[in-house]
Each structure stands twice: as structure tokens, then as C-alpha cells.
Amino acid sequence: MMDQATSLLLEKMLQGDRIALGKAMTLVESDRVSDRDSAIQLLASCERRLRENDPSIRFAISGAPGVGKSTFIEALGLKAISQGHKVGVMTIDPTSSISHGSILGDKSRMTGLATSSSAFVRSSPAGTVLGGMGRRSHEVMTLLAAAGYDIIFIETVGVGQSEHTAWQFTDGFILVVQPGGGDELQGIKRGITELADIVIVNKADGPLTDLARLAKTQYQNAMHYFSSLRTNWTPKTLTCSALTGHGIGEVLATLQSYREAFTASTSLLEERKKQKAFWLNWTLGITANQLMINHPVIKDRMHAALQEIQNDQSLVFQTAFDIENLMRSIIYPDKKNAS
Numbered sequence: 001m002m003d004q005a006t007s008l009l010l011e012k013m014l015q016g017d018r019i020a021l022g023k024a025m026t027l028v029e030s031d032r033v034s035d036r037d038s039a040i041q042l043l044a045s046c047e048r049r050l051r052e053n054d055p056s057i058r059f060a061i062s063g064a065p066g067v068g069k070s071t072f073i074e075a076l077g078l079k080a081i082s083q084g085h086k087v088g089v090m091t092i093d094p095t096s097s098i099s100h101g102s103i104l105g106d107k108s109r110m111t112g113l114a115t116s117s118s119a120f121v122r123s124s125p126a127g128t129v130l131g132g133m134g135r136r137s138h139e140v141m142t143l144l145a146a147a148g149y150d151i152i153f154i155e156t157v158g159v160g161q162s163e164h165t166a167w168q169f170t171d172g173f174i175l176v177v178q179p180g181g182g183d184e185l186q187g188i189k190r191g192i193t194e195l196a197d198i199v200i201v202n203k204a205d206g207p208l209t210d211l212a213r214l215a216k217t218q219y220q221n222a223m224h225y226f227s228s229l230r231t232n233w234t235p236k237t238l239t240c241s242a243l244t245g246h247g248i249g250e251v252l253a254t255l256q257s258y259r260e261a262f263t264a265s266t267s268l269l270e271e272r273k274k275q276k277a278f279w280l281n282w283t284l285g286i287t288a289n290q291l292m293i294n295h296p297v298i299k300d301r302m303h304a305a306l307q308e309i310q311n312d313q314s315l316v317f318q319t320a321f322d323i324e325n326l327m328r329s330i331i332y333p334d335k336k337n338a339s
């Protein structure tokens with residue numbers, strides 16, 4: 001049974017109360033044991049609702065630092081709102097260590113959305129980013145969807161595995177690039193363009209206009225070599241200027257046709273099942289790791305092992321093997337040689 005405070009919070013959140021939605025997010029992001037019960041009840045209720053009716057489509061917005069992801073989300077989001085949509089945005093807090101401060105003032109680039117009653121912008125707190133995704137991004141997305149936000153954007157940190165993780169969590173993957181400097185095909189080199197359902201060449205304005213057109217052609221050519229990862233959709237490349245708004249209408253129309261193709265080819269329910277399965281593996285992997293690494297016996301042994309490495313006394317393969325066995329003996333205290 002849900003306690004009274006939580007059920008009141010849920011009720012308000014579902015009625016569109018933004019303060020309640022913010023509180024609900026803080027609750028599901030909290031690691032405090034006393035908060036987890038209420039958080040899980042809240043999420044369970046949202047999950048049940050979404051199984052009946054999920055209004056949301058969820059896009060990952062990826063791209064190198066400074067290409068204009070936040071500005072693009074602002075322009076696109078405001079356009080979507082003008083057509084009657086409710087837009088949810090998730091970003092990573094600028095002080096997050098993983099971005100090395102490369103994400104500058106996301107919210108200040110989204111002032112229109114931040115002050116719109118049809119948008120909700122949420123920054124994942126620093127230190128909760130793992131593998132480029134917020135630890136509780138899936139939870140926050142679930143709240144946004146249940147609260148009726150029908151277009152959800154996640155701005156990812158362009159590092160390593162994060163794009164692949166983001167891809168698994170979302171319905172569509174938008175890669176933002178900028179023209180010029182020979183960096184056009186950066187995403188291709190990094191193996192990220194394969195993931196893109198839509199490539200946006202941003203900053204197609206002023207002196208960059210021609211270069212943007214060139215970059216678009218290069219991306220279109222390069223993408224011929226990739227087979228689409230999603231059924232019923234051929235990846236599209238578009239140019240736009242997030243700053244002037246030029247081309248943003250066309251981008252939104254493309255998102256809408258993507259949504260149609262996506263829901264026609266696969267049932268949303270099936271997609272959500274895949275995403276849940278992926279998430280379960282991901283989240284439990286993190287939990288298992290934390291539980292083990294923070295176990296006092298392992299912690300002490302690790303501390304000693306690191307010291308041994310420093311003192312050049314270590315036989316590191318032997319050490320790893322010993323610690324693995326120690327972990328096994330913690331999990332299976334009664335068994336010898338459990339594997």
C-alpha cells in the first residue's frame with residue numbers, strides 16, 4: 001500500500017502539478033533507504049499506468065561538446081510546444097565530473113523551456129552519472145511520461161559507452177554535429193553515426209551555411225553504408241540553425257514521421273519491454289558492483305592491493321584471483337570453490 005503522502009504526491013503529479021513532479025523526481029533520485037519504499041511505490045503506479053497508455057516518445061540527443069545540443073533542444077522543444085506538445089528534457093548537471101565541466105549552463109541555454117508551463121527540464125545531479133547516463137534517468141523518464149510529457153529528450157554526455165547506453169533506453173537517437181574544421185565525420189570515426197536515426201547538422205547559419213550543406217552530403221553518403229538499426233526507417237540527415245530557428249520546423253516534422261514509422265513497425269509495448277530488460281541488467285550491474293566494492297572486507301583487501309602495486313610488491317594477477325575468491329566466499333559462505 002502506498003502511504004498517504006506518496007499517493008497525494010502522485011495524484012498532484014498526474015494532475016500536472018509541476019512542483020509535485022519535481023518532488024517526485026527528487027524522491028526517485030534519492031538513495032536514502034527511507035525514501036526508496038515510497039519511490040518504488042510511486043514508480044510502480046506510473047509503470048502500471050504507462051502499460052495502459054504511454055503517450056511518450058523518447059529521444060537521445062547526442063553529439064560532441066559545444067555542437068549546440070542544448071540550444072537545439074530549446075528551439076525544437078519550443079516549436080513542439082507551439083504545436084501543443086508537452087516536452088520533458090533531461091540533462092546532466094554541469095558540475096558532473098564525467099563531463100569535465102564541458103557542459104556549460106544547460107539550463108541557461110534552455111530558458112524558454114525552463115520557464116514554459118508545457119515543459120519540464122531536469123538536470124541529473126552531479127556524481128550520479130554512470131556510463132554517461134544518470135543513475136536514475138529511466139526512473140525520471142517514467143515520471144515524465146506518466147505526467148503526460150509526450151516528447152522526451154535526453155541530452156547525453158559524449159563519452160565512450162554513453163551513447164550506446166542511451167540508445168538502449170530510448171526510442172530514437174538524434175546525433176547533432178556541426179560543420180567545419182574537418183570534424184564533420186567525427187561521429188562516424190567514433191562509431192556513433194551507426195546509432196543515429198536522425199543526423200542534425202546544426203549551425204547552418206552565417207558563414208557556416210555552405211559548410212553545413214557539404215557536411216550534410218558527407219553524412220548522407222557515409223550513412224549509405226550502414227544498415228538501419230531500426231526497422232521501417234531510413235536514417236535522415238537535416239541541416240538547421242538552432243540559433244535562428246531555420247530548419248527547426250522540418251526537424252520537428254521529421255521527428256513526427258519517425259514517431260509514426262516507429263509505432264507502425266513495432267508495438268510500443270514491445271519496445272518498452274526491451275528497454276526494461278536492458279535497464280534491469282544495467283541497474284543491477286551497477287548495484288552489484290557497488291555492493292561488492294563497498295563491502296568492508298573487499299574494501300580493506302583492495303586498499304592493501306593498491307598499496308602493493310604502489311610499492312612494486314604486487315603480483316597483480318594473483319591478487320585479482322585472490323580477491324575474486326574472497327568475493328565468492330562472501331556471496332557463498334557455505335560453499336567451497338563455488339563458481
Ligand SMILES: Nc1nc2c(ncn2[C@@H]2O[C@H](COP(=O)(O)OP(=O)(O)OP(=O)(O)O)[C@@H](O)[C@H]2O)c(=O)[nH]1
Nearest residue numbers: 065066067068069070071102103104203241242243
Ligand atoms: N552559430 C550558431 N551557434 C550555435 C547554434 N547552436 C548553438 N550555438 C552556439 O554553440 C555554443 C554551444 O551551444 P550549446 O547548446 O551549449 O552546445 P551543447 O552541445 O549543448 O554543449 P555541451 O552541453 O557543453 O556539450 C553556444 O555558444 C551556442 O550559442 C547555431 O545554430 N548556430
Ligand SMILES: [Mg+2]
Nearest residue numbers: 069070103106
Ligand atoms: Mg549542452
